[in-house]
Amino acid sequence: MSSIQKIKGFADLFPEDSRSFTHMEAQARAVFGRYGFGELRTPLLERTELFAKGIGEDTDVVGKEMYTFTDRGDRSLTLRPEATAGVLRAAIESSAIEPGRATRLYTFGPMFRYERPQKGRMRQFHQVNAELLGSAEPQADVEVILMLEDFLSSLGIADLCFELNSLGCRECRPGYRAALTAYFEALDHAKLCEDCRRRMHTNPLRVLDCKVPACKALVADAPVIGEHTCQGCRGHFAAVLSLVDRAGLKYTLNPRLVRGLDYYQRTTFEVTSGAIGSQTAVAGGGRYDGLVKLLGGPDAPGVGFACGMERLAMLMDKPEAPCPDFFLAVTDTREGTGALDAALLLAHKLRARGLSGECDYQAGSMKSRLRHAGRIKAKKCYILGAEEFDAGQVTVKDMEEGDQLRLDISAFD
């Protein structure tokens, strides 16, 4: 109890769990590579203002969830709570964005949010991110959505629900917001929950997302965004839906799909699962035209997604531990014979031949050593007992077949 323990909301991933992450990363590289995306790695720490600007001052993420501190130079720094802002900062800083030409980048790694941990939510969690910069066309939205689906199915994850929506743009969204607020005002808004009475003014879109039954009932007849979006947004969304359809991806329209980060415009999407606790979002994303410019870059549009790796891990089959090629057992329990030295050197030679395996550092009974070899699923057990050692030999037992033979150790030179 007196030993130092990890801090709340942070996790250690031992091989049983880390294998899942390694596998996801490998699949992401393979799938995204087929779409022409290149990997970008950005720092985990950024200046606080990048997130404040990029995510939105009024969001929960910026308002109460960031790990922010001042460094020794009195700069305010923040551990990244999401990836997009950092990716855009890097792309802008290195002039990687050419308006009118697509730039495709993906990244993955840890994100940090100071929240109360629960199932599917950690303070340090991991995301896979992809961003397609420079294209405002609906084809870009669809490419990203299809790539996400491609990635998820490469992991063998089924029973996922794709939800799509359009939030409109800077031109038409204010009108929708006003209509929503007017709707709630006209209603008996005392029936709304406390949070929603506040939200109907600050962010009426959020009310649509409320889970309180009374609010849900009132929201049922609220104006739908599709009726308020401008011609351009409507055409864009129609094109996206049509293409997604033609690509054969099943989805549901969710007019109440509101995302938590301020920068989304037009297309938004979310992938959900009912099998990972009360947090259902596995991945989410959308279009963020205007964000690149807001962060000081060219006026280039963008679309992308983030995918929660811990949540994916809950849905995946765990990759099996690899079976070692050998286990080198030492059963010569006499003192000072040098059998342990001989074992180590023999194991070294086996590895030089490309074989994998572990080697005893302590001699034990035949029974216990063989049991261990079986337990770690070694393909072969190399046995170095007193007889073998004195003869300069080793017994090699096939753990599957059970047959064995004696070989000279020198044969492995």
Added chain:
RNA sequence: GUGGGUGUAGCUCAGUUGGCAGAGCACCAGGUUGUGGCCCUGGGGGCCGAGGGUUCAAGCCCCUUCACUCACCCCA
């Protein structure tokens, strides 16, 4: 931040109205004088989360505290 649940062996968990600290799995040894998996027998292992209180007696009751966990808010 606000609620609920749980802290006992390396792991998963029992533990009755307060009365000697338990099981399964894992580990070690033996049954089988040098041969794994199945079976049988035995063994090592514990500040019962921590601190205080009540009591002849506390894993159990009371207070405090810490940790973990689930949920709300919100999100991946």
